[in-house]
Amino acid sequence: MSSRHRSGSGSAATLIVVVADIMAFILGLWIVMYLLDANRANDLVEFVRDAARWLAGWSYDLFTFDEAWARVVCGYGLAAVVYLLIGHGVAGRVRRL
Numbered sequence: 001m002s003s004r005h006r007s008g009s010g011s012a013a014t015l016i017v018v019v020a021d022i023m024a025f026i027l028g029l030w031i032v033m034y035l036l037d038a039n040r041a042n043d044l045v046e047f048v049r050d051a052a053r054w055l056a057g058w059s060y061d062l063f064t065f066d067e068a069w070a071r072v073v074c075g076y077g078l079a080a081v082v083y084l085l086i087g088h089g090v091a092g093r094v095r096r097l
């Protein structure tokens with residue numbers, strides 16, 4: 001394969017990894033903000049919460065632990081791990097093209 005083609009797939013793989021990492025970072029940031037009882041009236045906290053809820057829409061209410069903090073850590077944490085695994089896995093496949 002030509003080096004031009006490989007650099008294109010490398011750039012695409014890098015973009016995929018960066019997007020997956022940003023998604024996981026937002027989810028992790030919301031977990032930390034929740035655990036530290038961040039001021040929900042703050043615009044940044046509200047933005048992070050809304051973004052995390054959107055990203056973890058499929059998992060944030062998946063678990064029914066009695067403790068709210070455990071539901072947040074597991075629900076949002078699961079989404080973060082899945083995004084990292086899928087993003088890095090797809091990027092690895094793209095790099096091999």
